[in-house]
Amino acid sequence: MKKHPLALAIGVCALIVALFGGALVFIKPGLRPEALFGGKIAVLPVTGLISSSKEFNKYLIRLRRDDSVKAIIIRLNSGGGGAAASQEMYMEVARTAKVKPVVASMGGVAASGAYYLAAACTKIVAAPATITGSIGVISTIPDLHQLLEKVGVKVQVLRSGELKGGGMLSRPLSPAERANFQELIDQTYQQFVSDVAKGRRMPYDKVKALANGGIYTGAKAKQLGLVDQLGNFQDAVNLAARLGGIKGQPTVVWPEKKGGFWAELLRDQARVLLKDLATDLGLRPGLDYRWPASPLNP
DSSP states (O other), X not given: OOOOHHHXXXXXXXXXXXXXXXXXXXXXXXXXXXXXXXXXXXXXXXXXXXXXXXXXXXXXXXXXXXXXXXXXEEEEEEOEEEHHHHHHHHHHHHHHHTTSOEEEEEEEEXXXXXXXXXXXXXXXXXXTTOEEEOOOOBOOOOOOHHHHHHTTOOOOOOOSSTTTTXXXXXXXXXXXHHHHHHHHHHHHHHHHHHHHHHHHTOOHHHHHHHOSSOEEEHHHHHHHTSOSEEOOHHHHHHHHHHHTTOOSSOEEEOBOSSSHHHHHHHHHHHHHHHHHHHHHTTSSOOOEEESSSOSSOO
8 A cells, every 4th residue: 555645744743753752851850952962061050149058959969860961060159158058069069070070160259158169079260350269157146235225125035054045136145155156167167178178189288278268369269279270151161071071062051041940049049138137137147158248247
């Protein structure tokens, strides 16, 4: 029986659509399907204040498991943030760098907690004028007891021990409470220095000598061994392609703009603004890897 040419053409088109549609099902969620075939470089942005590692780590793990992603660029434009969140991101970056190349691309600012996670990357690329460094810890604890007294507010506190309730805005820190907070800061600082030394393969004492909380330009950081290369985002792409063994022009893949990673990032930033204000008012004391120290207390 002779097949009709039109029916044959329709059948071929249907098969192509079915195969292509089936392939799309296996595209990792959260990535734009611009390059279905071949090696890709995936970009993971870190912007604003770091307050949570949840979305970053979830997306990074997805990229690590995606065999079509040959290298990852973490695009940084952040002054850092929470100490614990920065550490959690550092840990996941370090795990990923053992599987495939991870390149940190520094924008205008990549300081404190943002530098912390960059230190775990395979390589770091910074612009000559990038503000980076600020290796240190800060905790802001306002004292509003005189203001409360003037408005006739008296706060009575019952506690189980002399250190319970330290950092309340209704009274100044006692010597014991101050010593307790300083111990926390010192321990967290040592963790910062140790992780930078490990990630950058630098002697601990050399990193500690640079870790006075001061900031550096990208050019100075290159001289000090805190970054590997001076350049822009395209230079980071070229480096990632070379490290990932990608031949020819690499395909750069960003997170989808609709929903997913970006929507959660915006929600995180809204929460950050409230948490940041609460921290500056003493309502949410904590330890931060952050530069500048705070919007209200720079």
